[in-house]
Amino acid sequence: MTATATPIPTTIPPLTPTEGTPMSTNETGGRLTVPGTPIFDGQTSRRGLRLNKMLMSFRSADNRERFSADEAGYCAEFGLAPEQTQAVLDRDWTAMIDLGGSIFYVYKLAMMDGRSMQYLGGVFTGMTEEEFAAELKSGGRRG
Amino acid sequence: MTATATPIPTTIPPLTPTEGTPMSTNETGGRLTVPGTPIFDGQTSRRGLRLNKMLMSFRSADNRERFSADEAGYCAEFGLAPEQTQAVLDRDWTAMIDLGGSIFYVYKLAMMDGRSMQYLGGVFTGMTEEEFAAELKSGGRRG
Amino acid sequence: MVDVAEVIWGLATSHVPSIGAAMDRGKTEAPHWKDLFDGYAPARAWLAEHRPDVAIVVYNDHANGLDLDIVPTFGIGTADRYDVADEGYGPRQVPDVVGHPDLSLHLLESLVDEGFDLTVFQELEVDHGLTVPLSVWTPDPGDAWPCPVVPILVNVIQYPQPTAARCYALGQALGRAIAGYPEDITVGILGTGGMSHQLAGARAGFINPEFDRMWLEKIQTDPAALAGLSREELIRQAGSEGIELIMWLIMRGAMHDEVARIHSHYFVPASNTAAGVALFDNRQGAPA
Amino acid sequence: MVDVAEVIWGLATSHVPSIGAAMDRGKTEAPHWKDLFDGYAPARAWLAEHRPDVAIVVYNDHANGLDLDIVPTFGIGTADRYDVADEGYGPRQVPDVVGHPDLSLHLLESLVDEGFDLTVFQELEVDHGLTVPLSVWTPDPGDAWPCPVVPILVNVIQYPQPTAARCYALGQALGRAIAGYPEDITVGILGTGGMSHQLAGARAGFINPEFDRMWLEKIQTDPAALAGLSREELIRQAGSEGIELIMWLIMRGAMHDEVARIHSHYFVPASNTAAGVALFDNRQGAPA
Numbered sequence: 111m112t113a114t115a116t117p118i119p120t121t122i123p124p125l126t127p128t129e130g131t132p133m134s135t136n137e138t139g140g141r142l143t144v145p146g147t148p149i150f151d152g153q154t155s156r157r158g159l160r161l162n163k164m165l166m167s168f169r170s171a172d173n174r175e176r177f178s179a180d181e182a183g184y185c186a187e188f189g190l191a192p193e194q195t196q197a198v199l200d201r202d203w204t205a206m207i208d209l210g211g212s213i214f215y216v217y218k219l220a221m222m223d224g225r226s227m228q229y230l231g232g233v234f235t236g237m238t239e240e241e242f243a244a245e246l247k248s249g250g251r252r253g
Numbered sequence: 254m255t256a257t258a259t260p261i262p263t264t265i266p267p268l269t270p271t272e273g274t275p276m277s278t279n280e281t282g283g284r285l286t287v288p289g290t291p292i293f294d295g296q297t298s299r300r301g302l303r304l305n306k307m308l309m310s311f312r313s314a315d316n317r318e319r320f321s322a323d324e325a326g327y328c329a330e331f332g333l334a335p336e337q338t339q340a341v342l343d344r345d346w347t348a349m350i351d352l353g354g355s356i357f358y359v360y361k362l363a364m365m366d367g368r369s370m371q372y373l374g375g376v377f378t379g380m381t382e383e384e385f386a387a388e389l390k391s392g393g394r395r396g
Numbered sequence: 397m398v399d400v401a402e403v404i405w406g407l408a409t410s411h412v413p414s415i416g417a418a419m420d421r422g423k424t425e426a427p428h429w430k431d432l433f434d435g436y437a438p439a440r441a442w443l444a445e446h447r448p449d450v451a452i453v454v455y456n457d458h459a460n461g462l463d464l465d466i467v468p469t470f471g472i473g474t475a476d477r478y479d480v481a482d483e484g485y486g487p488r489q490v491p492d493v494v495g496h497p498d499l500s501l502h503l504l505e506s507l508v509d510e511g512f513d514l515t516v517f518q519e520l521e522v523d524h525g526l527t528v529p530l531s532v533w534t535p536d537p538g539d540a541w542p543c544p545v546v547p548i549l550v551n552v553i554q555y556p557q558p559t560a561a562r563c564y565a566l567g568q569a570l571g572r573a574i575a576g577y578p579e580d581i582t583v584g585i586l587g588t589g590g591m592s593h594q595l596a597g598a599r600a601g602f603i604n605p606e607f608d609r610m611w612l613e614k615i616q617t618d619p620a621a622l623a624g625l626s627r628e629e630l631i632r633q634a635g636s637e638g639i640e641l642i643m644w645l646i647m648r649g650a651m652h653d654e655v656a657r658i659h660s661h662y663f664v665p666a667s668n669t670a671a672g673v674a675l676f677d678n679r680q681g682a683p684a
Numbered sequence: 685m686v687d688v689a690e691v692i693w694g695l696a697t698s699h700v701p702s703i704g705a706a707m708d709r710g711k712t713e714a715p716h717w718k719d720l721f722d723g724y725a726p727a728r729a730w731l732a733e734h735r736p737d738v739a740i741v742v743y744n745d746h747a748n749g750l751d752l753d754i755v756p757t758f759g760i761g762t763a764d765r766y767d768v769a770d771e772g773y774g775p776r777q778v779p780d781v782v783g784h785p786d787l788s789l790h791l792l793e794s795l796v797d798e799g800f801d802l803t804v805f806q807e808l809e810v811d812h813g814l815t816v817p818l819s820v821w822t823p824d825p826g827d828a829w830p831c832p833v834v835p836i837l838v839n840v841i842q843y844p845q846p847t848a849a850r851c852y853a854l855g856q857a858l859g860r861a862i863a864g865y866p867e868d869i870t871v872g873i874l875g876t877g878g879m880s881h882q883l884a885g886a887r888a889g890f891i892n893p894e895f896d897r898m899w900l901e902k903i904q905t906d907p908a909a910l911a912g913l914s915r916e917e918l919i920r921q922a923g924s925e926g927i928e929l930i931m932w933l934i935m936r937g938a939m940h941d942e943v944a945r946i947h948s949h950y951f952v953p954a955s956n957t958a959a960g961v962a963l964f965d966n967r968q969g970a971p972a
């Protein structure tokens with residue numbers, strides 16, 4: 111938004127979720143309480159800001175290449191916290207969400223890996239991609 | 254705002270003010286009609302977008318140096334229209350305002366030249382800087 | 397015709413990226429997709445006969461045109477052109493979007509005067525949230541979409557989203573703003589997103605056809621009831637991403653109290669989502 | 685004290701960059717400036733005795749933190765730190781601004797629930813619009829400003845600005861939001877900008893002391909009357925940049941109907957501007 115590159119902040123938002131924010135993709139979220147539903151609220155977004163910025167950078171092919179050449183270095187460039195870097199390196203999709211990733215941003219990394227949204231859905235629900243896709247084809251999951 | 258550099262648009266907003274927008278710093282402006290008062294409205298801002306972006310870039314010392322080394326080239330890099338480039342090269346402050354410059358952005362170029370806001374005030378009102386400053390010291394201009 | 401702008405139709409449609417991908421890859425006749433695209437056909441046929449002078453597209457961005465450092469509740473584009481974003485695999489091979497800055501600025505001024513605190517976008521790349529609905533409307537645009545577009549952006553991703561009631565009120569103000577535009581032009585309005593879906597969490601894959609069918613009905617007959625739903629109720633009933641249905645209320649608010657249904661269709665699943673389409677004629681007394 | 689947040693004072697002040705520059709260069713005793721800075725002294729003395737836990741600063745950016753590609757009507761910062769911007773000659777040598785994200789997010793949620801369509805800033809560099817008022821309050825901050833800050837941004841540069849009435853309504857909602865924050869903390873609120881001035885055009889150098897003195901009086905006694913002024917009237921009476929006085933109404937709206945005036949002062953000119961300061965005690969029944 112500004113004409114110059116955004117500097118990396120000197121303080122990193124807290125990675126330990128504060129009271130009232132979602133603890134995991136399987137917990138209820140924030141001021142809204144819906145079982146099994148992570149809520150991407152303000153505290154979550156603060157926690158994930160650097161991570162999401164990095165994930166958004168994958169819109170450019172150059173950046174995708176630079177990331178692939180040195181994943182950890184690229185994470186460091188964006189000022190990710192160690193837990194966030196580890197989640198990215200491990201492709202721990204649930205941890206990325208827990209550490210403030212927005213699903214729309216996290217999905218950009220999945221696309222680079224050739225993973226579909228059904229694959230991610232399987233990960234979040236403890237199923238294979240095929241099982242998850244089959245549940246959707248049969249009318250979707252209820253709950 | 255996006256992670257990548259903003260591309261220069263393929264079409265440049267109209268530089269001829271459209272009906273209902275201010276024609277000059279001495280004309281009344283837009284839907285608001287206040288004599289002698291340019292109104293920085295949406296059409297004006299569209300007209301001046303590339304110019305204002307360039308002027309904002311002067312927040313960085315690197316950019317100020319690059320501009321000073323090749324003013325016309327720097328204007329071209331930001332996609333300024335020929336009239337805008339000419340106004341910048343000529344330090345035609347009134348023309349910059351007429352061509353969509355916002356005074357807060359235009360002032361950044363004046364600062365680089367060591368010019369004060371009183372100097373600009375003199376230009377807009379047909380006075381020397383000293384005359385303009387004296388009018389302010391004596392309580393400001395009425396009108 | 398009167399000598400001000402007139403909303404002639406409203407189109408509500410999901411904007412699932414895989415719908416665009418199926419079209420871009422020529423898979424619309426594949427067994428899984430055929431029913432969805434067959435369901436679009438009657439709407440497309442009617443729309444082809446009723447091309448407006450301008451379209452207003454109410455949508456949300458998905459990490460393509462906007463970063464999270466700035467999250468506007470409501471935004472409006474005022475540019476004369478919006479490039480199609482590269483979402484991570486190259487831009488969709490569809491035309492860039494031509495804007496209508498004069499109408500954009502008129503709407504902006506009217507809405508700010510009415511106390512809607514819009515953010516102005518002078519530059520904006522548009523993603524599938526805007527281009528998929530254009531494809532649902534016009535599958536083969538050729539070199540250009542049918543008409544210029546005014547994009548209206550809504551934050552549906554980061555809590556606190558605008559309430560459903562606020563979206564409906566914005567739509568109503570938008571209707572008044574359009575009716576105050578002093579040019580004899582016709583306007584189509586698209587409300588996008590939904591229907592029920594949730595992408596992350598233990599409830600990922602959630603679909604709620606009862607809620608969706610209720611929504612498809614009441615968006616015509618009782619939008620005020622839908623505007624009374626809380627965020628929590630919307631997320632519970634439609635999933636964490638299904639809350640984007642609030643954007644349909646902006647479209648609906650801009651239309652008359654009584655509208656005629658031309659067509660609607662419901663389909664599960666498009667990727668991880670229930671998909672719906674509903675087309676309404678806003679011309680009072682017009683034969684459907 | 686109650687167990688929710690309480691606004692204890694409101695400070696209205698111009699944010700002219702040259703006031704900051706005069707302080708940064710040690711010129712506050714120079715003949716031209718002395719009367720201005722002497723006029724700040726009683727307010728500073730009182731404020732030093734009444735340090736709040738958090739300050740809310742209502743201000744506008746001047747081509748430093750925001751570009752014109754995105755122009756939000758109202759914004760709020762939710763960061764834990766705001767760097768001081770380089771406005772073109774190096775950042776002011778003052779402390780960076782520490783945020784209070786928890787209060788920011790509480791205010792955001794309350795205000796969006798009330799139908800104010802704020803834009804959220806997770807990253808923001810702050811310019812003289814925010815730091816000069818902090819310097820007016822605290823001339824020698826040392827390593828840190830007196831307390832954390834919540835920045836609230838207002839578009840006063842690009843027409844259509846929010847109306848004065850909308851600003852006053854936002855202030856009133858802000859007051860309710862603060863009173864709903866479940867922590868026993870004290871809050872100071874700063875409304876910045878003005879007074880009458882115009883930087884460009886044939887009317888550049890315009891100053892209107894009668895209007896300014898009326899405004900300084902009525903901001904305490906009859907803010908609703910000021911909230912009734914149109915943009916055109918404000919620009920006519922206060923100059924094209926003097927319209928930024930609408931930000932005082934956000935501060936005033938967050939306070940009680942009755943407030944006690946601690947001090948005010950008026951000075952012409954600070955650079956091209958009339959400068960005003962007004963400090964109000966918001967504690968009901970408190971001795972001034």
Ligand SMILES: [Fe+3]
Nearest residue numbers: 456525589640
């Ligand atoms: Fe969406």
Ligand SMILES: [Fe+3]
Nearest residue numbers: 744813877928
């Ligand atoms: Fe200002």
